[in-house]
Amino acid sequence: MLEVIGAAPGAHTDINWPGIWRQSREYQAVQDELRRLVAESQSSTQNSKATHTEFAAPFSTQFWEVTKRAVQQYWRSPAYLYSKAFLSCGAVSYHPSTLYDDKYSRRSPEPNVRGVHLPYCFQPQLVDQILPIFVSQRTMYEARERPSKAYSWMAFLGANFLIEALWNSLMGVFSFILWYYPIGLYRNARHTNAVHxxxxxxxxxxxxxFLFSSSFAHLVIAGMDSHEVAGGLVGLMTILMFSFCGVIAGPHALPRFWIFMYRVNPFTYFVEGFLGTALADAPASCDDNDYISMAGGFVADPDAADSDLCEYCAISETNRFLKLVNINFDNRWRNFGIMWVFIIFNIFAAAGLYWLARVPKRVA
Known part of the structure; x- marks a missing residue:
């Protein structure tokens, strides 16, 4: 080849090879391709955000793939699911035997209210179960997926929120079935024809x-390294929520300084909506030792022949003693909506805490 073009020692050629190349079709094809590449580099498509994203896949694809992996991980870890089911179902299963067909008494209305609420006092244990699982998944993400830019931290958090919400929703179904019907609370709605x-x-x-418990767990652990420390914080906050929800002490019995705890407490609205719906508009009666001979109320047996058998009771429906703990059945949908506000706040606050405490920031 060197001899043909005259580049070898002693070789000579009279052919103008550069001129022949410039007149060839191959040269024109190369020039056309170069002009096309230059035009594309100057077009707006080259400067679009799609060609400069941090991750190879869009967020929807990231979220879908991470969620599928989380579903598989939970399914392959049956010990965690068994413990969640045992806690959710076992905590409510024992209670129907103690309160089945319980009568509402004027003398002790608050134990009845607390008795219906007690099965769901396992909220801190439900939250504590979530914490170590989240920490292990977060550790793997921050050590492997985040440095390799496999997916964003928002996809990681969103997938964890969703999978926990799905499993907790299933636990809520089992918990409701094992508690509501065996304890006989559906009978309270018969008097208003509103059983269903x-x-x-x-x-x-x-x-x-259950959804609030899941979002609350992510809020507590999002910015913390240790699930043990987060568990201690859960215990403290749970004590405050139960103490100021209105069952132990109503808002009128609280010191004025602590009234804000009653108003910002999510359990205040859960307890009012939950207990109000379960117990309201049902008839109530007095025990034998509740009757008094002279008092306002209704006559239990107005046709009694012997005046010694006349019995007076101060209450005739559950709404009277529900009012003692500031529970109003009419506020049920307002309270349900407020609980969703707390859930949404927990999710966004957890994302904000994670970004603030654990997402690497770019140095200007």
């Missing part, structure tokens, strides 16, 4: 309780 509607409303409050 009130049963569905109670289920919605049970469901929103």
């Amino acid at each position: 509607s009130r049963g569905a409303t109670v289920f919605l409050f049970v469901w929103v309780f």
Whole structure:
């Protein structure tokens, strides 16, 4: 080849090879391709955000793939799911035997209210179960997926929110079935012909309780390194929520300084909506030792022949003693909506805390 073009020692050629190349079709094809590449580089498509994204896949693809992996991971870890099911179902299963067909008494209304609320006092344990699982997944993400730019931290958090919400929703269904019907609370709605509607409303409050517990767990652990420290914070906050929700002490019994805890407490609205729907508009009666001979109220047996058998009771329906703990059945849908506000706040606050505490920031 060197001899043909005259580049070899002693070789000579009279052919103008550069001129022949410039007149060839191959040269024109190369020039056309170069002009096309230059035109594309100067077009607006080259400067679009799609060609300069941080991750190879769009957020929707990231979220879908991470969620599928989380579903598989949970399914392959049955010990966690078994423990969640045992806690959710076992905590409510023992209670129907103690309160089945319980009568509402004037003498002790608050134990009845607390008795219906007690099965769902396992909220801190439900939250504590989520914390170590989230920490292990976060550790793997921050050590492997985040440095390799596999997916964003928002896809990671969103997938964890969703999978926990799905499993907690399933636990809420089992918990409701094992508690509401065996304890006989559906009988309270017979007097207003609202058995199905009130049963569905109670289920919605049970469901929103499990969703709130899941979002609350992510809020607490999002910015913390240790699930042990987060568990201690959960215990403290749970004590405050139960203490100021209105069952132990109503808002009128609280010191004025602590009234804000009653108003910002999510359990205040859960307890009012949950207990109000479960217990309201049902007849109440007095025990034998509740009757008094002279008092306002209704006559239990107005046709009694012997005046010694006349019995007076101060209450005739559950709404009277629900009012003692500031529970109003009419506020049920307002309270349900407020619980969703708390859930949404927890999700966005958890994302904000994670970004603030754990997402690397770019140095200008």
